Amino acid sequence: MATRMITFLYADNMDWIAEYSAHVPQLVAKHGGAYNFVSNDVEVLEGDRPTPTGTGIFEFPTPQAARDFLEDEEYAPFIELRNKHSRTEVYVCEGRGM
Secondary structure, three states: OEEEEEEEEEEOOOOOHHHHHHHHHHHHHHOOOEEEEEEOOOOOOOOOOOOOOEEEEEEEOOHHHHHHHHHOOOOHHHHHHHHHHEEEEEEEEEEOOO
16 A cells, blocks of 8 residues: 655745755655655645645655654654744555555
């Protein structure tokens, strides 16, 4: 089964994202994951939730691999950086490809 981690980012500014993006892809890969899609151009077509300033879709081999990435001690400073400048929602889902 394919596992996707989907993130919605809500930030006032993205000045910090260059530092974050310079390090995080390697940590994602360390856990068998890959960025599938990252965008700062989001349009809500249905629903009444706030529009995120960014979104990311990641692929991991298992839900546990996604959890291990999020709990990795090397990732902790980047969670702190992200949380200092934004609010983020992170979802993991497992399913089959179509």
